[in-house]
Amino acid sequence: MKMITTHDAKTHLSRYLAKVESGEEFLIARGKRPIARLSPLDRSRHSARAKVGRLATAPFHVPEEALAPLTKAELKDWGL
Numbered sequence: 001m002k003m004i005t006t007h008d009a010k011t012h013l014s015r016y017l018a019k020v021e022s023g024e025e026f027l028i029a030r031g032k033r034p035i036a037r038l039s040p041l042d043r044s045r046h047s048a049r050a051k052v053g054r055l056a057t058a059p060f061h062v063p064e065e066a067l068a069p070l071t072k073a074e075l076k077d078w079g080l
Contacts, residue, residue, distance in 0.1 A: 001025045001026065002027070004029070006028055006035075025039040
């Protein structure tokens with residue numbers, strides 16, 4: 001595992017991220033003391049998120065009676 005300085009990591013972050021995507025790991029050091037590790041994520045631990053606007057499961061059906069107007073008794077119960 002290669003050690004890089006914090007300055008080098010900040011200056012060339014995109015270059016190091018490209019190398020990390022291909023499997024390399026880096027230790028980031030302040031001076032000669034390592035303080036962090038830059039390594040690829042274990043993609044098997046992360047589940048895929050549903051796309052925005054798409055349902056993760058089958059669509060549900062809203063029954064007709066759910067959209068029916070409330071009766072006078074129901075309105076009274078709600079204080080309306």
